[in-house]
Amino acid sequence: xxxxxxxDVIAAETKISDIDGKLGKLWYAGYSIDDLAExxxxxxxxxxxxxxRLPSQRxxxxxxxxxxxxxxxxxxxxxxxxxxxxxxxxMSMLRTAVSAASAHDPDGWDNSTEAVYRKAIRITSVMPTxxxxxxxxxxxxxxxxxxxxxxxxxxxxxxxxxxxxxxxxARAFDVQFILYADHTMNASTFTAxxxxxxxxxxHSAVVAAIAALKGPLHGGANExxxxxxxxxxxxxxxxxxxxxxxxxxxxxxxxxxxVYRTVDDPRATILxxxxxxxGETTGEPIWFEISEKVEQVVLAEKGLRPNVxxxxxxxxxxxxxxxDLFTPMFAAARSAGWxxxxxxxxxxxxxxxxxxxxIGPRDQVYVPVEQRAEExxxxx
Ligand code: COA
Numbered sequence: 001x002x003x004x005x006x007x008d009v010i011a012a013e014t015k016i017s018d019i020d021g022k023l024g025k026l027w028y029a030g031y032s033i034d035d036l037a038e039x040x041x042x043x044x045x046x047x048x049x050x051x052x053r054l055p056s057q058r059x060x061x062x063x064x065x066x067x068x069x070x071x072x073x074x075x076x077x078x079x080x081x082x083x084x085x086x087x088x089x090x091m092s093m094l095r096t097a098v099s100a101a102s103a104h105d106p107d108g109w110d111n112s113t114e115a116v117y118r119k120a121i122r123i124t125s126v127m128p129t130x131x132x133x134x135x136x137x138x139x140x141x142x143x144x145x146x147x148x149x150x151x152x153x154x155x156x157x158x159x160x161x162x163x164x165x166x167x168x169x170a171r172a173f174d175v176q177f178i179l180y181a182d183h184t185m186n187a188s189t190f191t192a193x194x195x196x197x198x199x200x201x202x203h204s205a206v207v208a209a210i211a212a213l214k215g216p217l218h219g220g221a222n223e224x225x226x227x228x229x230x231x232x233x234x235x236x237x238x239x240x241x242x243x244x245x246x247x248x249x250x251x252x253x254x255x256x257x258x259v260y261r262t263v264d265d266p267r268a269t270i271l272x273x274x275x276x277x278x279g280e281t282t283g284e285p286i287w288f289e290i291s292e293k294v295e296q297v298v299l300a301e302k303g304l305r306p307n308v309x310x311x312x313x314x315x316x317x318x319x320x321x322x323x324d325l326f327t328p329m330f331a332a333a334r335s336a337g338w339x340x341x342x343x344x345x346x347x348x349x350x351x352x353x354x355x356x357x358x359i360g361p362r363d364q365v366y367v368p369v370e371q372r373a374e375e376x377x378x379x380x
Contacts, residue, residue, distance in 0.1 A: 102203030182337025254310030
């Protein structure tokens with residue numbers, strides 16, 4: 001008898017990330033998430049996930065240069081964007097645009113290790129450009145050119161608003177990118193590895209991962225968490241709101257986790273602090289204050305703790321992201337981990353093909369449809 005939802009099933013061996021759900025610890029290639037969030041940049045983390053070691057200064061400079069070059073979207077993609085902005089939701093746009101990017105990748109259908117690595121970096125580099133140009137189009141604004149002086153995350157904020165972010169905002173967003181970059185065998189990463197295991201191409205595997213992330217039980221939770229805070233509107237309404245939600249039997253978004261069950265998700269601990277700080281800086285502490293109250297009530301009522309998506313909601317709001325771009329932003333960061341997992345899968349592949357427990361009827365005998373109709377008529 002299989003555990004529903006494949007809980008506790010080991011689906012792959014990986015060197016990319018590791019979790020201790022009891023201790024509330026997360027490591028990327030052996031480095032604790034607290035250490036990386038405190039000291040590293042997203043670019044270093046991208047290198048770490050791809051190479052299972054930190055880069056030298058020269059390697060980091062090369063990667064940064066490569067990422068700046070790869071930020072530009074192909075003309076073909078830029079041309080698609082007005083239609084996508086008019087016709088699709090942000091995650092559908094991203095799914096479609098990454099799929100379309102495969103047709104215009106300079107490495108074409110080359111699946112050599114080197115070409116796949118370049119594609120991994122291209123996919124990760126271009127995602128913010130796609131998301132921001134989509135947003136600028138739908139708001140009737142001119143698309144902003146990338147600023148090569150800005151790091152990956154800060155440039156994303158710049159592409160959205162046309163203004164250079166403050167150092168504090170840039171760092172908070174960089175940390176958000178780091179925290180979202182990987183998380184072992186979550187649903188979208190597993191999806192990416194399944195697709196890669198058939199030796200399909202890296203773009204297809206990332207497109208499938210985006211599709212998995214889109215759902216509210218996975219990446220969609222950060223957006224829904226923010227919408228809930230807006231619906232609550234004030235700290236004194238939080239308790240009743242949460243109680244009513246549970247009374248209806250609804251799930252609260254941004255809470256609960258398959259792996260962290262009794263301790264805090266370490267990413268939520270970092271994001272709680274950043275959300276508080278950004279709340280103070282922006283002079284809009286209300287979203288943090290409501291979040292904190294919701295957290296207290298949910299813990300008291302259900303014993304559930306916030307996951308990465310809960311405080312990401314208020315933090316991304318403080319950083320000026322439109323709420324419906326929270327999940328695409330998650331995808332942009334997680335592309336670092338997805339592509340690392342896809343490459344790891346290719347490097348030591350066996351097609352992922354689990355088994356199932358059959359629980360349907362047995363020993364049935366086929367009866368032609370005419371005879372079934374006769375039998376039905378006779379019975380009525
Ligand atoms: N709100 C209310 N109840 C919740 C809950 C939530 N957010 N998360 C878990 N629970 C309850 C479950 O209903 C279950 O109750 P039961 O034992 O009475 O049936 C119990 O807690 C155990 O949860 P379970 O369903 O086993 O969790 P899971 O491992 O299958 O699912 C999540 C994990 C993350 C999908 C789940 O917690 C969830 O849906 N959370 C909300 C969405 C979210 O924030 N997703 C982002 C994940 S990073």
